[in-house]
Amino acid sequence: MKRTTIKDVAEAAGVGVATVSRVLSGGSASPETRERVLAVAAHLDYRPSALGRNLRQQRTGGIGLLLPDLTDPLYGRLAEGVLACARSAGEPVLVGSTGGDPEQESELIGMLLEQSVDKVVAVPSGDADTWGPALRTGMTVVFAGERPDEPTEEPVDDLLLLDGLRGRPRVEGGIPTVLADDRSGVRTAVQYLKGLGHRRIAYLGGPGHARRVSAFREALGPLVDDELVVFAGGSRDAAYAAASGLFQSRPDLTAVLAGGNQLGEAAVLAARELDLRIPRDLSLVMYDDVPWAELCSPPLTVIAQPAQDLGYRAAELVLRAGIRRPRSVLLPTELIVRGSCGPRR
Amino acid sequence: MKRTTIKDVAEAAGVGVATVSRVLSGGSASPETRERVLAVAAHLDYRPSALGRNLRQQRTGGIGLLLPDLTDPLYGRLAEGVLACARSAGEPVLVGSTGGDPEQESELIGMLLEQSVDKVVAVPSGDADTWGPALRTGMTVVFAGERPDEPTEEPVDDLLLLDGLRGRPRVEGGIPTVLADDRSGVRTAVQYLKGLGHRRIAYLGGPGHARRVSAFREALGPLVDDELVVFAGGSRDAAYAAASGLFQSRPDLTAVLAGGNQLGEAAVLAARELDLRIPRDLSLVMYDDVPWAELCSPPLTVIAQPAQDLGYRAAELVLRAGIRRPRSVLLPTELIVRGSCGPRR
DNA sequence: TTGAAAGCGCTAACAC
DNA sequence: GTGTTAGCGCTTTCAA
Numbered sequence: 001m002k003r004t005t006i007k008d009v010a011e012a013a014g015v016g017v018a019t020v021s022r023v024l025s026g027g028s029a030s031p032e033t034r035e036r037v038l039a040v041a042a043h044l045d046y047r048p049s050a051l052g053r054n055l056r057q058q059r060t061g062g063i064g065l066l067l068p069d070l071t072d073p074l075y076g077r078l079a080e081g082v083l084a085c086a087r088s089a090g091e092p093v094l095v096g097s098t099g100g101d102p103e104q105e106s107e108l109i110g111m112l113l114e115q116s117v118d119k120v121v122a123v124p125s126g127d128a129d130t131w132g133p134a135l136r137t138g139m140t141v142v143f144a145g146e147r148p149d150e151p152t153e154e155p156v157d158d159l160l161l162l163d164g165l166r167g168r169p170r171v172e173g174g175i176p177t178v179l180a181d182d183r184s185g186v187r188t189a190v191q192y193l194k195g196l197g198h199r200r201i202a203y204l205g206g207p208g209h210a211r212r213v214s215a216f217r218e219a220l221g222p223l224v225d226d227e228l229v230v231f232a233g234g235s236r237d238a239a240y241a242a243a244s245g246l247f248q249s250r251p252d253l254t255a256v257l258a259g260g261n262q263l264g265e266a267a268v269l270a271a272r273e274l275d276l277r278i279p280r281d282l283s284l285v286m287y288d289d290v291p292w293a294e295l296c297s298p299p300l301t302v303i304a305q306p307a308q309d310l311g312y313r314a315a316e317l318v319l320r321a322g323i324r325r326p327r328s329v330l331l332p333t334e335l336i337v338r339g340s341c342g343p344r345r
Numbered sequence: 346m347k348r349t350t351i352k353d354v355a356e357a358a359g360v361g362v363a364t365v366s367r368v369l370s371g372g373s374a375s376p377e378t379r380e381r382v383l384a385v386a387a388h389l390d391y392r393p394s395a396l397g398r399n400l401r402q403q404r405t406g407g408i409g410l411l412l413p414d415l416t417d418p419l420y421g422r423l424a425e426g427v428l429a430c431a432r433s434a435g436e437p438v439l440v441g442s443t444g445g446d447p448e449q450e451s452e453l454i455g456m457l458l459e460q461s462v463d464k465v466v467a468v469p470s471g472d473a474d475t476w477g478p479a480l481r482t483g484m485t486v487v488f489a490g491e492r493p494d495e496p497t498e499e500p501v502d503d504l505l506l507l508d509g510l511r512g513r514p515r516v517e518g519g520i521p522t523v524l525a526d527d528r529s530g531v532r533t534a535v536q537y538l539k540g541l542g543h544r545r546i547a548y549l550g551g552p553g554h555a556r557r558v559s560a561f562r563e564a565l566g567p568l569v570d571d572e573l574v575v576f577a578g579g580s581r582d583a584a585y586a587a588a589s590g591l592f593q594s595r596p597d598l599t600a601v602l603a604g605g606n607q608l609g610e611a612a613v614l615a616a617r618e619l620d621l622r623i624p625r626d627l628s629l630v631m632y633d634d635v636p637w638a639e640l641c642s643p644p645l646t647v648i649a650q651p652a653q654d655l656g657y658r659a660a661e662l663v664l665r666a667g668i669r670r671p672r673s674v675l676l677p678t679e680l681i682v683r684g685s686c687g688p689r690r
Numbered sequence: 691t692t693g694a695a696a697g698c699g700c701t702a703a704c705a706c
Numbered sequence: 707g708t709g710t711t712a713g714c715g716c717t718t719t720c721a722a
Binding site: 028033054057 | 707708709710711713714715716
C-alpha cells in the first residue's frame with residue numbers, strides 16, 4: 001500500500017513537483033494549472049507528508065505535552081486546553097506522562113528531542129537539571145500549572161520573583177510559565193476560614209507545593225503551626241496516610257486546606273474513617289474544583305483554578321514564541337463556597 | 346542552534362556516516378571503531394533524528410491515540426494504559442481528543458495520516474464512513490473501550506458476532522477491538538438489582554451504548570419497559586436533563602443503571618434535586634468505577650471496567666500487528682457493591 | 691570492516 | 707508561471 005507522493009500528483013497533472021508544492025501551499029500559479037493540480041490531488045487523495053516537509057524545513061511542527069498523570073482530572077482538563085489550542089493551529093500533540101518522576105520526565109524529553117519536537121508545554125516534575133538539556137538544545141518550553149521547585153526551603157516572595165524585580169535568578173531562568181494565582185487563592189481560602197473563627201488550620205500538601213505553602217504561611221501569619229503543615233508523596237496512599245496521620249496526631253485542628261484534589265479525596269476518606277464529621281468537626285477546603293466536589297455530602301468548598309485555560313494559554317505561548325516574546329501569565333483562582341466549612345466548633 | 350547530525354559525528358570520529366549508523370544501530374564494526382564512535386557521539390550529545398530515519402525507512406514510529414475526552418476519568422485511565430505500553434516500546438504517542446464528534450475524529454485521522462502515523466488506538470465516535478479512509482490507507486487500527494455503533498437498531502447478539510460466527514459483517518470489518526465485557530457486567534448488575542426485589546429498573550444511556558442497552562434488555566427479559574430506557578447526548582447537561590426527566594416522568598421506578606460515570610453523576614445530582622434518597626427511594630448502579638464513587642454518600646455501587654488495561658492491551662495489539670495477527674479481546678468487568686442499592690421500597 | 695552514494699518526500703533557490 | 711535540482715538526516719545497498 002504505497003502512499004501517494006507529490007511526484008505522483010505532478011505526473012498525473014502533467015506538471016513539475018515544484019508547481020504542485022506551490023499550489024498546495026498557496027503560492028503563485030496560473031488559475032488553470034492550480035485547478036488541475038487541485039483536482040488531481042483530490043482525486044488521488046493526496047496528503048503531503050509531514051515527514052518530508054519537516055525534514056526539509058528543519059522545523060518540526062507539533063508540540064510536546066509532558067504532565068505527571070492523565071488520570072488526575074486537573075491535568076486532564078489542562079491537556080484538553082492544550083489540545084484545543086493545538087488543533088486550532090493544526091498542530092499535532094505528542095503526550096507523555098511522567099508519573100511525577102524527574103527521571104521519566106528526562107527520558108520523555110529525550111524522546112521529544114529525538115522526534116525533533118521543539119515546542120513543549122510541561123507540568124514539570126524535575127528541576128533545572130532535568131530541563132537544562134532541553135533548553136540547551138533550543139527547545140521552546142512553557143511551564144503550566146506548576147513551576148520547578150526552588151532548591152531552597154526558604155519562603156520566597158514569588159510575586160516579586162515572577163516580576164523579576166529581585167531575588168536570585170529562578171531555576172527556570174526566564175522560562176515562560178502559566179500559573180494559577182495560588183497565592184491569592186490560598187489567601188482567600190485562609191481568610192474565609194479565619195472569618196469562620198478557625199485558628200488551628202492545617203495545610204495538607206503534595207510535591208511541588210512550595211508556592212502554595214508559602215502563601216499559606218503568609219496568610220496565616222502568626223497563627224501558623226509547623227506541625228499543621230504536612231506533605232505527602234504523590235500517590236493516593238501517601239495522601240491518605242498523611243491525612244489520617246495529621247487528623248490523629250492533632251485532633252485539636254478545626255480546619256484543613258487540602259492542596260490538591262487527590263489530597264482532598266484523602267482528607268474526606270480519612271475524616272470519614274475517623275468519624276470526623278464535615279463540617280461540624282472539621283472544615284475542609286480543597287484546592288482545585290472537580291466534578292465530584294459537588295457530589296460529596298456535604299459538597300466541598302473549593303479553590304477553583306482554570307485548568308483548561310492554563311493549558312490553552314500555555315500552548316498559545318509556546319506557539320507564538322519567536323513571534324512575540326512570551327511573558328509569564330497568572331490566571332485568577334476562585335473560591336467556590338459550598339458546604340464543607342462551618343464555624344469553629 | 347544547529348542540531349548535531351550523524352555527519353558531525355562521522356567527521357569528528359574520522360569515519361564515514363554509514364559506520365556511525367551501523368554502530369548506533371548495533372551493526373558490525375571493529376571494537377575500536379565502535380568505541381571511538383560511541384565516545385564521540387556521547388561527547389557531542391548526538392541524538393539520531395527520528396525524522397530522517399522515518400523518512401528513509403518509510404515506516405513512521407509512533408502511535409496515534411484518539412478518544413472523546415481526556416477529562417473523563419475513564420478515558421484518562423485508558424490513555425495512561427496506552428502511554429505506558431508505548432513508553433515501554435519506546436514509541437511516541439500522538440493524542441487527539443474528538444469531543445465525541447465524528448467530524449473532528451475524521452479531521453484528526455487526517456492529521457495522523459499527514460504525520461505518517463500508521464498505528465492508531467481509538468475510542469471511536471464515528472462509524473464506517475469515518476474510519477474507511479484510515480483503513481484504506483493501510484493504517485493499523487485497534488478500537489478500545491467502544492466499537493463503532495451498529496447502523497441498525499435491532500438488538501444483535503454481540504458475542505456471537507464477536508466470534509465471527511454469524512450475522513452480517515460488522516462495520517469495522519475485522520478491526521481488532523479491546524472491550525470490557527459489558528454484556529456480563531450489565532447482566533450481573535441487573536441480576537443483583539432483581540435479587541433485591543426491583544422490577545422497574547431504568548437504563549440511563551449515552552452515545553455508543555448499543556451493546557450495553559442490548560445486554561440490559563436481555564438481562565431484564567420480560568420486565569423491560571421501553572419508557573425506562575433513555576438516552577442522553579454526550580454533554581453533562583444532556584445527561585442531567587435526561588436523568589431528571591426520567592425520574593420525574595416515572596416516579597414508580599425503583600432502580601436505575603447509569604451507563605457511564607457522567608450519567609452516574611447526573612443521576613446523583615438529579616436525585617438529590619428531586620429529594621429522592623439513595624438508596625431508600627432509588628437504587629443506583631453506575632457503570633465504571635471512579636475515585637469519587639467511594640466518596641459519595643452513600644458510596645456508589647459500580648460496574649468496574651479495567652480502563653487502563655483496555656488501553657494497554659489495545660496498544661500492545663497495535664504494536665504487534667503484522668507480527669502476530671491481532672485478535673479482539675474481551676476483558677472482565679466487576680460489580681463492586683457499595684452502598685447505593687437497597688431492597689425495593 | 692568500512693566508505694561512497696542513492697534516495698525516502700518535500701520545499702526553496704534558481705533558471706527559464 | 708513553471709520546471710529542474712539540491713539537499714534536509716538518515717539507512718542501506720554495493721564495492722572496495
